[in-house]
Amino acid sequence: MVEDRNLDTIFEKKKSGKWKKILLLILFLLIILFASAVIAPMIGGRSGGLIAKERTATTSTVDIVGTGAKDSENLSVFVNKIKIKDITSDGSGRFSFTIALNDGKNTVEVTNSAGSVIYREVISYVSPAPNLDIISPSSGETVNKNEILVKGKTDDGGTKIFVNDKEVPVKEGFFETTVSLTEEDNTIKVVADNGMKQTEKEIEIKYDEDANGSSSARNSPSSSNSDNLSSSTNNNSTQNGASSGDNNSSDNLPSNGGQSSEEPSQPITIYPSKVIISYLKYAADVGNDGGDEFIEIRNTGDESKDLTGWSVSDSDGHGFIFPSFILNAGATVRVNTGKGGFSFNTTDSVWNRVGEPATLKDSAGRTVDIYSY
Numbered sequence: 001m002v003e004d005r006n007l008d009t010i011f012e013k014k015k016s017g018k019w020k021k022i023l024l025l026i027l028f029l030l031i032i033l034f035a036s037a038v039i040a041p042m043i044g045g046r047s048g049g050l051i052a053k054e055r056t057a058t059t060s061t062v063d064i065v066g067t068g069a070k071d072s073e074n075l076s077v078f079v080n081k082i083k084i085k086d087i088t089s090d091g092s093g094r095f096s097f098t099i100a101l102n103d104g105k106n107t108v109e110v111t112n113s114a115g116s117v118i119y120r121e122v123i124s125y126v127s128p129a130p131n132l133d134i135i136s137p138s139s140g141e142t143v144n145k146n147e148i149l150v151k152g153k154t155d156d157g158g159t160k161i162f163v164n165d166k167e168v169p170v171k172e173g174f175f176e177t178t179v180s181l182t183e184e185d186n187t188i189k190v191v192a193d194n195g196m197k198q199t200e201k202e203i204e205i206k207y208d209e210d211a212n213g214s215s216s217a218r219n220s221p222s223s224s225n226s227d228n229l230s231s232s233t234n235n236n237s238t239q240n241g242a243s244s245g246d247n248n249s250s251d252n253l254p255s256n257g258g259q260s261s262e263e264p265s266q267p268i269t270i271y272p273s274k275v276i277i278s279y280l281k282y283a284a285d286v287g288n289d290g291g292d293e294f295i296e297i298r299n300t301g302d303e304s305k306d307l308t309g310w311s312v313s314d315s316d317g318h319g320f321i322f323p324s325f326i327l328n329a330g331a332t333v334r335v336n337t338g339k340g341g342f343s344f345n346t347t348d349s350v351w352n353r354v355g356e357p358a359t360l361k362d363s364a365g366r367t368v369d370i371y372s373y
Contacts, residue, residue, distance in 0.1 A: 066119040101125040130192040132199040151176040176317040181207035274301030277371035282351035293337035309363030
């Protein structure tokens with residue numbers, strides 16, 4: 001009897017172990033079915049949809065095109081788990097949309113009407129820092145007044161400018177403000193902020209009330225005609241410079257890529273920079289002949305000069321910055337005040353005060369030439 005009970009116990013244990021294996025197998029199959037129906041679409045998209053991928057964008061907005069939806073299905077678009085819009089696929093299950101990217105990684109997902117992810121893409125974007133060009137003053141100047149006018153240019157549209165932590169109005173990309181100075185060294189901090197990144201520049205200015213004007217000022221030339229003077233950054237003097245030809249045609253840039261073949265009526269001094277302000281037609285002249293104001297920049301050197309980022313400015317906040325432009329050797333380019341070709345694009349008079357300096361600076365903000373009229 002004891003032996004029979006032992007045999008029954010062994011049989012029951014074997015039977016119980018068999019059912020456990022069957023139950024485990026069933027549970028395993030259920031897990032596989034769940035993963036196929038729910039998890040797989042969330043990871044890699046369902047059959048017919050685009051597989052998740054990664055890329056880097058160079059612009060702040062991107063166009064996305066995908067497939068895998070039902071015909072005319074209502075879909076939702078998410079960026080970093082935040083819903084940004086609803087879209088509808090076309091008759092073939094294809095969909096497309098445009099999104100704005102955040103700085104860094106952007107996980108873009110599209111879900112179908114059942115809430116399953118049918119499209120996923122990770123797009124990396126690094127926003128550029130805003131442009132910031134200081135037109136004046138130049139860092140390192142010494143002035144004898146206790147204030148100085150700071151002028152510059154930044155990106156037009158949304159970029160804010162702060163000078164010494166004070167916001168300055170920006171109009172069409174240009175800005176200006178007056179900064180008070182102390183009797184010691186002054187650091188003027190200019191910051192451009194586009195909401196995502198900042199560009200910062202510092203201008204070192206020394207205030208000395210006993211100084212003879214600004215260290216960037218030029219000695220007057222020996223010429224007796226003081227109404228039309230041109231001087232260089234190394235205190236070389238020059239004779240009067242003026243372009244020959246009909247000034248009434250100043251609203252049209254000369255041929256040869258915007259470069260003039262006109263020669264100045266008076267000889268000019270060749271400066272170390274080789275690029276000078278050769279002539280300026282100011283408001284009084286305009287009143288006499290009805291033409292437009294303009295200023296001319298001449299390359300007196302033997303090699304072409306890249307003027308990209310160079311600037312021309314007056315002392316009242318008007319400024320022009322050259323776009324991508326090459327000035328050939330011996331050629332002259334004209335910048336009009338209000339019309340045609342390169343211009344300040346303003347209806348206001350720019351060159352309207354006798355003795356006011358016109359300043360030419362290179363792309364690094366260094367003063368290249370100053371021309372008084």
